[in-house]
Amino acid sequence: MKKTKLSVIMGAAVAMTALMGVSQAAAKTIHVTMTAMENEVEIDNKGTKYAAWTYDGTIPGKVVRVTEGDTVDFTLINPKENKNSHSMDFHAAEVNVLDEFGAVKPGESKHFTFEAKRAGLYMYHCGASTMAQHIARGMYGAIIVDPKEFSDAFPKADREYVIIQSQFFPDAENVGAMLENSGWTNSLINGKVFHYDPVHDANATKALVSKPGERVRIFFVNANINMPVALHPIAGIWDRVYLNGSPKNVLYDMQTVGVPVAGASAFDIVSPADKATNVAIVDHTMSAALRGAITVLMNNKDADPTMGKGDKILP
Ligand SMILES: [Cu+2]
Numbered sequence: 001m002k003k004t005k006l007s008v009i010m011g012a013a014v015a016m017t018a019l020m021g022v023s024q025a026a027a028k029t030i031h032v033t034m035t036a037m038e039n040e041v042e043i044d045n046k047g048t049k050y051a052a053w054t055y056d057g058t059i060p061g062k063v064v065r066v067t068e069g070d071t072v073d074f075t076l077i078n079p080k081e082n083k084n085s086h087s088m089d090f091h092a093a094e095v096n097v098l099d100e101f102g103a104v105k106p107g108e109s110k111h112f113t114f115e116a117k118r119a120g121l122y123m124y125h126c127g128a129s130t131m132a133q134h135i136a137r138g139m140y141g142a143i144i145v146d147p148k149e150f151s152d153a154f155p156k157a158d159r160e161y162v163i164i165q166s167q168f169f170p171d172a173e174n175v176g177a178m179l180e181n182s183g184w185t186n187s188l189i190n191g192k193v194f195h196y197d198p199v200h201d202a203n204a205t206k207a208l209v210s211k212p213g214e215r216v217r218i219f220f221v222n223a224n225i226n227m228p229v230a231l232h233p234i235a236g237i238w239d240r241v242y243l244n245g246s247p248k249n250v251l252y253d254m255q256t257v258g259v260p261v262a263g264a265s266a267f268d269i270v271s272p273a274d275k276a277t278n279v280a281i282v283d284h285t286m287s288a289a290l291r292g293a294i295t296v297l298m299n300n301k302d303a304d305p306t307m308g309k310g311d312k313i314l315p
Pocket residue numbers: 036053085086087126127128134139
């Protein structure tokens with residue numbers, strides 16, 4: 001009898017392992033091409049123009065999303081119309097800084113591949129000299145490396161949003177000020193001051209949304225060139241925080257969590273299920289919050305069901 005039970009359990013375990021093997025997607029090659037651009041962008045909700053440097057024309061650049069084990073096949077194009085060299089530094093890559101991450105002159109391009117071996121949330125940015133200026137002017141973005149499997153420790157979220165904070169220096173040519181951390185006037189959230197905060201900016205038309213009780217995962221990247229971030233949800237508590245976005249690094253029940261310069265973490269928040277609420281996701285460093293680093297998350301039953309999903313994770 002005992003033997004039979006054991007063999008049943010072992011059989012089930014073998015079947016489950018096989019099933020999990022089948023459910024795991026085979027590693028893929030993800031092709032990503034970006035073009036360095038020296039173009040004007042709007043840096044606030046009222047349309048103020050700024051002489052930015054960007055990937056593909058926007059601040060931040062597009063979100064790159066792959067699964068642990070995938071190969072990223074990347075090409076950076078630097079058009080001959082540009083005045084400056086540019087480069088790409090993916091924090092998710094383990095390569096040669098002098099080779100893959102090297103600067104690309106105007107009129108040239110660079111191609112390299114890397115395997116995204118470690119699940120997590122990573123910044124990418126231009127590393128061409130002077131790096132502070134290339135990041136401050138807008139050449140940054142996020143790469144999400146999803147784990148091969150989700151689990152109770154790292155469940156799939158109901159909604160996901162990518163939030164990237166940066167420091168805005170209105171004098172785009174004053175590299176000295178950037179290095180001294182002087183003269184920055186605003187914090188940008190996904191490229192705009194108070195981007196998703198209709199409370200502090202009458203011109204803001206967007207906010208993050210979810211339904212009461214949903215698990216919302218904020219993929220937060222600190223693209224400031226000098227300032228760490230103290231990320232706090234006003235009127236909420238982080239249910240879980242995954243340092244570096246890794247399923248291995250879980251913290252529970254957190255109020256404020258630091259994100260270093262060029263760091264990133266995933267923050268889960270679950271609003272009360274029985275009522276509509278609003279939360280203000282803020283860099284509690286006051287000099288940053290009141291210069292634009294506040295994002296409103298509205299939780300109510302009428303929330304647009306498409307927001308925070310698929311290609312709408314960077315609203
Ligand atoms: Cu650059």
